[in-house]
Amino acid sequence: MLTNYPALGIFFLITIAFPVTAMGLAWLFRPKPKAAPDDEKFTTYECGVNTQGKTWIRFKVNYFLYALVFLAFDVEIVFLYPWAVKFGVLGPFAFIEMIIFIAILLIGLWYAWKEGALEWY
Amino acid sequence: MFEFSAFSLYDAAFLAIGGVTILGALGVVLFRNIIYSALSLVFTMLGVAAIYFQLNAGFLGAIQILVYAGAISVLIIFAVMLLMDKDARRTNLPTPRTKAWFAGGTITMMMLASIIAAVGFTEWPKTALQGVDNSVGMLAELMLGDYVIAFEAAAILLLVAVIGAIILAKGVENR
Secondary structure, three states: OOOOHHHHHHHHHHHHHHHHHHHHHHHHHOOOOOOOOOHHHHOOEEOOEEOOOOOOOOOOHHHHHHHHHHHHHHHHHHHHHHHHHOHHHHOHHHHHHHHHHHHHHHHHHHHHHHOOOOOOO | OOOOOOOOHHHHHHHHHHHHHHHHHHHHHHOOOHHHHHHHHHHHHHHHHHHHHHOOOHHHHHHHHHHHHHHHHHHHHHHHHHHOOOOHHHOOOOOOOHHHHHHHHHHHHHHHHHHHHHHHHOOOOOOOOOOOOOHHHHHHHHHOOOOHHHHHHHHHHHHHHHHHHHHHHHHHHHO
16 A cells, blocks of 8 residues: 655655746746836736636635535545455445445435536526 | 654654645735635645655545545635625734734633643653554454444435535525
8 A cells, every 4th residue: 555655755846846947947048038027918818808807706606515515425435445445355245335325425416416506507 | 751863854854744734824824815825724734634644644644635635625715705705805814803812822822832731741652653554454344344333324424414515505595
């Protein structure tokens, strides 16, 4: 299993160092701008079009619903993982237990579907 | 009470991880924009996950990343986006009331004192304990063996959470 944590740490450091090095080298070798950037350069744009109105606005409740349903099934995945690791050893009884577990959670998905929580309107 | 041994790479890694965690926690408190505070909280959660990894609790660390840094933080950010109705740059200002400052400071000092006392007065084992190599497998055997009722109860708890969330959000929309 995942026990070689120093290797993981070295990978993590390389992952950070790689983009920093790439951006740093690009900064070093790029032609430097002659004049200071004006306001036009700092304008916000969406797909090449100027934004309409404020960007810090309130969002629909649907985003929150999606996040909540995602959280519940995320926790389900956490329970599935140890079962998957030991699947070969645990045998048919554990399989039935897990089927019951998933079935109970599928009721939640069915309810969310029925109530239109997954619809985007 | 306290004991200092030679400084190792392990300690250096811990200092770096702890630094990120504390800076993230400070950011949560000090940022004036609450969205930045929420993003700063992600760094704190990732730092805690890194500490779990360093303590050889890989499964717990993975859960910390998957559930807390991945899902709970998204939930918090969506909740903020749902509720924010004033200028974003002034959503997390420090309170002007001195009474609140005093209360917060007192609670912080009490917490700090009790944590320092707890760490200081605990008898830590001097010999290194043998780390569990296959913790996930042991967890699976316990979860689907001795504690199967609790495991299925967790499923029902999650079901109640999903249904409750939908009822809360949809009920508000219909009325």
